Amino acid sequence: MTFCSSFSLVLILLTLSLQKCPKAIHSLQMHPSLASLNTLKQTKKSPKLKDSDSKGLFTTHYFPQELDHFTFQPKSFNTFHQKYLVNSTYWDKGPDHHGPIFVYTGNEGNIEWFATNTGFMFDIAPKFGALLVFIEHRFYGESVPFGNDSYKSAETLGYLTSTQALADYAILIRSLKQNLSAETSPVVVFGGSYGGMLAAWFRLKYPHITIGALSSSAPILQFDDISPWTGFYDAVSQDFKDESLNCFEVIKGSWDEIITRGSTKEGLLELSKTFRACKTVQSAGSFRDWIWSAYTYSAMVDYPTAANFLMPLPAFPVKQMCKKIDGFAKGADKIDMVLAAANVYYNYTGDQKCFEIEHGSDPHGLNGWNWQACTEMVMPMSISNESMFPPYNFTYEDFISSCNSTYGVNPRPHWITTEYGGYRIEQVLKRYGSNIIFSNGMKDPWSRGGVLKNISSSIIALVTEQGAHHLDLRFATKDDPDWLVQQRNQEIEIIQGWINQYYQDLEDTS
Numbered sequence: 174m175t176f177c178s179s180f181s182l183v184l185i186l187l188t189l190s191l192q193k194c195p196k197a198i199h200s201l202q203m204h205p206s207l208a209s210l211n212t213l214k215q216t217k218k219s220p221k222l223k224d225s226d227s228k229g230l231f232t233t234h235y236f237p238q239e240l241d242h243f244t245f246q247p248k249s250f251n252t253f254h255q256k257y258l259v260n261s262t263y264w265d266k267g268p269d270h271h272g273p274i275f276v277y278t279g280n281e282g283n284i285e286w287f288a289t290n291t292g293f294m295f296d297i298a299p300k301f302g303a304l305l306v307f308i309e310h311r312f313y314g315e316s317v318p319f320g321n322d323s324y325k326s327a328e329t330l331g332y333l334t335s336t337q338a339l340a341d342y343a344i345l346i347r348s349l350k351q352n353l354s355a356e357t358s359p360v361v362v363f364g365g366s367y368g369g370m371l372a373a374w375f376r377l378k379y380p381h382i383t384i385g386a387l388s389s390s391a392p393i394l395q396f397d398d399i400s401p402w403t404g405f406y407d408a409v410s411q412d413f414k415d416e417s418l419n420c421f422e423v424i425k426g427s428w429d430e431i432i433t434r435g436s437t438k439e440g441l442l443e444l445s446k447t448f449r450a451c452k453t454v455q456s457a458g459s460f461r462d463w464i465w466s467a468y469t470y471s472a473m474v475d476y477p478t479a480a481n482f483l484m485p486l487p488a489f490p491v492k493q494m495c496k497k498i499d500g501f502a503k504g505a506d507k508i509d510m511v512l513a514a515a516n517v518y519y520n521y522t523g524d525q526k527c528f529e530i531e532h533g534s535d536p537h538g539l540n541g542w543n544w545q546a547c548t549e550m551v552m553p554m555s556i557s558n559e560s561m562f563p564p565y566n567f568t569y570e571d572f573i574s575s576c577n578s579t580y581g582v583n584p585r586p587h588w589i590t591t592e593y594g595g596y597r598i599e600q601v602l603k604r605y606g607s608n609i610i611f612s613n614g615m616k617d618p619w620s621r622g623g624v625l626k627n628i629s630s631s632i633i634a635l636v637t638e639q640g641a642h643h644l645d646l647r648f649a650t651k652d653d654p655d656w657l658v659q660q661r662n663q664e665i666e667i668i669q670g671w672i673n674q675y676y677q678d679l680e681d682t683s
Contacts (some may be wrong), residue, residue, distance in 0.1 A: 189251075198676040218331055230295065231258035231307065236348065238311070239610040240318055240332055242340035250324075253311070253318035255341060258288050263298045270304070270355035273672055275602055276344055276383070277307040278375055282369035283314030283540045287368065290482050292648025301672070304358070308345055310338050310371075319565050323541075327582050330544045336592065339371060343379050347377030359675040361668055365389040365643030366619065367550075373595050376609050385608035385671040387664060390645040393623030395552040396589045399596060402555040402567055408470040410561040412616055420495035424468065424514075425561040427507040431464070434508065448512060451527035459531045464511055465562065467518035468494070473642040475616045478652045485522050488652075493517045537641060543626045547576035551586040552622070599628050607631040608671050610664055614640015633667060635660055 215458035234257050234598050247291030265272040275294050280287055288307040298305055309316040312333040317323040324330060344361075351358050360383045364372030376386035394400045402406075434440045435457025443564040444460055445453045454460060470483050471490040478488050487493050494514040501510050519528060546552075551572065556565040569586055594601055602609075611624035612635040619642060627634050633647075637660055645660055 174430055190317050206506060231260045231305070232256055235315075236345050238316075238341050238345065242337060242344070245377070251318075251606075253316065254286055254312065255316045255345065256309040256314055257345060258284055258305075258307040260295065260298065260419075263302050264304040264516075265302055268354055270353055271357050272302040272304065274346070274350070274355065274358050274360045275301070275303045275305050276342070276346060276362045277305075278339075278362050278364040278368050278371040279308050279310040279313070280364070280366060280371075281310060281313055283543070284309035284316075287365075291363065291365065291646045293646045293661065293664075296649050297668075300665070301669075304353075304355075306346075306349065306515055308342055310368075312544075318342060324544075326609055327580050330541070330580070333541055333544055335371065335374070335545075335589075339375050339378055342371075342375060343382050346382055355474050357679060359384045359672055361385050361387070361671065362387075363387045363646065364391070365646045366391065369643065373611070377593065377606060380607075384675050385610075385668065387610045387612065387646075387668070389612045389646050390566060390614070390617055390619050390623065391611065392552070392600065392619045392622030393593070394595055395619070396595055397587055398553075399590070400622045402553045403557040404558070405554055405618045406556045406560045408560050408615075408618035408621050409469055410559070412472045412475060412618075413468065413561060416492050417499050420498045420514075421561050423498050423507055423510050427464075427511045428461060428563050430507050431461050432502065435460060444490075444508075445530075447508065449525075449528045452529075452531070454530045456531070464515050467515040468561075469539055469618070471518050472616065475641045476644055476647070476652050477639065477657070478650050480647065482647075484518055486518065486542040487521055490517055490521075493521075544580065547580055547584055548582060549585055549588045549592075551584050551589070554584075598624065599626070602628045602632055608634060609633070610667055612643075612645050612660070612664065613637075613638075613646055614642070616640060617642040617644075635663055 181213065201312060225559065235254040236257060237252040238255040239249065240251040240253060243249075248457070264270065268510040275298065277284075277287060277291055284307050290305070294303075294305050297303070312323055312330070319325070319329045322329060340461055345594050346360060350360075362372045362375050362383045363386070364370070366389075370393050372386040373388035373391055373393055376383055376388075392400075395405075410421065413424060431444075435444050435454075441454055441457065444457070445448075448454070448460060448463070463484045471486070472493060474480060474482055474486065475489060476486075477492045480486055481612060494517045497513040497517060501513075506589040510577060519525065543549075553569075553572075554566045555567045556562050558564050573586075576582065590596060607629070609632045611633070613623040613625060614637045616639060620636075624632075624634050637644075637656055640660070644657065645664065647660075649661065
């Protein structure tokens, strides 16, 4: 994985690569009650079962989704096959359904990846008797409107927007409810990271379709100048400094050394051997960015239990990285030290013979984020002198120039706050919003762009000091700390209250 290359796994590296690298942008068992799903106007595909399918987590379906929901040009009515996953194990038996429907608003990647890492929904489905639906975001995974030509140009990518995605979800949910005789079933939406942003925005834009949203690790305030531009990297740095001041200082002092050693052809060859690169690396910046990625991702997923969301990692990977650095003798080679730390992220299992330092793969099909970051999802990020990373100042001028040279389009830096809001969010949502949980863990650097205070009695911020990137949405384990168990119980209680109120209102008006 490289820093100034195609985005892989999550939002941050692509967003910052567009800002830092303006000259080098290159493209994160069918239940009987679901028998009626087969009557939907969906493609009768028979894809091979994924590993997750074989575990009985979900069945795979396809919906004929319209290309453009906001114009009436003839091509707007063209359709593509939008993938969605379903688990109906605990839903009521019907034939008329009244049990709740829990919907995951898909992120920037293939939907199986998010479904298998959102165990919270599977864990609570029995309690609520809920139907689970995971909808893939357009232009990701298999839901590509123009097939292999989907990323060909701005002519095709122009249909990749958050507003189109939200409309996709609305239409698919309405179709499901109609075809499953579930018109009175309440819908609750869930999402983490970009998916969490979509869940919150979906509740605000389509309150007639969903009664509430659980928005986890959603940086909806990471736009314009609402949140400090240095917040993300200050948070990553603080995570490492909290573990070890020596660790922080070694990392801070390593960047110039990497660039200096890689300044010659001989130096690049030597570093390629030291880093065990599969191929000789062509730029010293690639080593820097590879190491950089490891720190950033590890801070995001600094979970209290072992996990394999991004990579197979131990519990508290930041602590383990700093242990590697602190284990070296005084005066040791800084590059050896930071490489040992990076190996916690890239090779904790010890089975990697070499590393793709440059031109890494995109295993989760997240390539479309390049376009989104260059059009509407403009999240300014700078790096302060207090950070453990090299200082950097974001400018809109450089960012716009980079995107224009890559795609031939200019970003709309202020579109998100125009479309969804963000400024004075406490005053605005207090007047017209309701039933949203914003959950954030302060170890997650994305939390600095999140909602961290209650807005009203029904728009709740659940903040945990030791939490990481949408940790609350993961499957429960026997090793979960008490504070995490308590957080999830709070979420369950709040969601139960939404559903109880919905059924009460339904009864009162019937």
